[in-house]
Amino acid sequence: MNGKTWSLLSLLCLSILLFLPTRxxxxxxxxxxxxxxxxxxxxxxxxxxxxxxxxxxxxxxxxxxxxxxxxxxxxxxxxxxxxxxxxxxxxxxxxxxxxxxxxxxxxxxxxxxxxxxxxxxxxxxxxxxxxxxxxxxxxxxxxxxxxxxxxxxxxxxxxxxxxxxxxxxxxxxxxxxxxxxxxxxxPELFDTAVLVGFSDQMADAKAANLQSMFRLNVGGQDIPGSQDSGGLTRTWYNDAPYIFSAGLGVTLQASNNFRINYEKMPVSTAPADVYKTARTQGPDGNINIKSNLTWTFQVDTNFTYIMRLHFCEF
Missing domain, CATH: 2.60.120.430 (Galactose-binding lectin)
Structure with a gap:
């Protein structure tokens, strides 16, 4: 298939939190x-x-x-x-x-x-x-x-x-x-999403059948299924191999006593270890304005992709 992956509607996870019921x-x-x-x-x-x-x-x-x-x-x-x-x-x-x-x-x-x-x-x-x-x-x-x-x-x-x-x-x-x-x-982790570049069009992810394509732990190492949350046993992979060029940025690690408070989202959204690491461009604003962090993924252009971005301040 020339390196392309066939899917139904495809799911791409990098590492927006959704307010959902628990599993x-x-x-x-x-x-x-x-x-x-x-x-x-x-x-x-x-x-x-x-x-x-x-x-x-x-x-x-x-x-x-x-x-x-x-x-x-x-x-x-x-x-x-x-x-x-x-x-x-x-x-x-x-x-x-x-x-x-x-x-x-x-x-x-x-x-x-x-x-x-x-x-x-x-x-x-x-x-x-x-x-x-x-x-x-x-x-x-x-x-x-x-x-x-x-x-x-x-x-x-x-x-x-x-x-x-x-x-x-x-x-x-x-x-x-x-x-x-x-x-x-x-649990229902997916909802209606806005199509990028088409603000007047929506994708009904809630009713869609999805194929998982990439699930990355940004700034951190692989997380095996046994350490996933909510009993979903998903594997989260180190994001470094997907970063474009040599600009890896700076990785951050939360302190050992850092705890995730899942107040408005279920634990099954992602394991705590996903939120304990991050990747930034670094503290130098002069350098940041001239560069960016880019991840690249090989995909089939015949399909629509859902991207979920996970954020946590620490």
């Missing part, structure tokens, strides 16, 4: 696809076998023949569910709630199948998430061994989330596969 205690699911027994990953997340949620289609339980050293965990990546025909998972959800959906892919060799033949589509209910997708090609382009695709799905007014994998009919001996599926109930 409800919904039932969440972490499925280790192809696994036969429950397991726990290094971040203490519990994964369960996927079989009881698989309702239709022909599938194979498989184990990867090679463990890449870059894998942070064997769970859920060393087992997979292989599909040779359209197949559907049905997961019970609250239809009036928004949900995070994460799909985990590790394009290794499974049961003698050639991973380069794997092209498929993924749909959540009637929403197409991936089309003619090759995890192998995508990972190769990104120079990484595994891939996580994250979506924020609008309320579906149904009590079942159907996730369907369909092998492509454009290639011979093709198949679909999945290593892990996470479904997490989340």
């Amino acid at each position: 409800s205690n919904g039932q969440d699911f972490a499925l280790s696809c192809g696994a036969k027994e429950p397991s726990t990953d290094p971040e203490k997340k519990k994964w369960e076998p996927d079989a009881k949620f698989l309702k239709t289609g022909n599938s194979i339980q498989a184990t990867a023949t090679y463990q890449d050293p870059s894998l942070l965990s064997t769970i859920p990546y060393m087992t997979a569910r292989i599909f040779t025909a359209p197949s559907t998972y049905e997961i019970p959800v609250k239809g009036d709630k928004r949900h995070l959906l994460r799909l985990h892919f590790y394009p290794s060799t499974y049961t003698g199948l050639n991973i380069s033949n794997s092209y498929f589509a993924v749909a959540a209910n009637d929403v197409t998430l991936l089309s003619n997708f090759s995890a192998a090609i995508t990972c190769q382009a990104l120079t990484q061994a595994y891939l996580v695709r994250e979506y924020s799905l609008a309320p579906i007014e149904k009590d079942v989330l159907s996730i369907t994998f369909t092998p492509s009919d454009k290639y011979k001996d093709t198949f679909a596969f999945i290593n892990g599926i996470e479904v997490i109930e989340m």
Whole structure:
């Protein structure tokens, strides 16, 4: 895809606070696809076998023949569910709630199948998430061994989330596969947004299905899912690789006794560690007027993007 990422409506997080309800205690699911027994990953997340949620289609339980050293965990990546025909998972959800959906892919060799033949589509209910997708090609382009695709799905007014994998009919001996599926109930973090450059036009993000593109902790290090807030287990990445040119500015760190007071927004908006670091141009006004801080992101220009900016004074 020439380095471009397909999405529905895409979500970009840098590090405007929204006044929202707190996260409800919904039932969440972490499925280790192809696994036969429950397991726990290094971040203490519990994964369960996927079989009881698989309702239709022909599938194979498989184990990867090679463990890449870059894998942070064997769970859920060393087992997979292989599909040779359209197949559907049905997961019970609250239809009036928004949900995070994460799909985990590790394009290794499974049961003698050639991973380069794997092209498929993924749909959540009637929403197409991936089309003619090759995890192998995508990972190769990104120079990484595994891939996580994250979506924020609008309320579906149904009590079942159907996730369907369909092998492509454009290639011979093709198949679909999945290593892990996470479904997490989340609060409504999105609302109507003004389109940049078009003040008279609005984007109804609240009713949109979104794909997460970038989620950065500005001025700080990576924050793993186990340290995220509100039980959403999102990963926040160091922003430095996205800064344009050598002008990194100056990073700031809050004192150790700094505490976030979430008075008018839910804890799940972002973890406290996001608000404990920042990046500035520095204290010299003469230099600042001649420079700027710029982050660059590779995106597909065919889509609309939501940018959320997080601010905190300390």
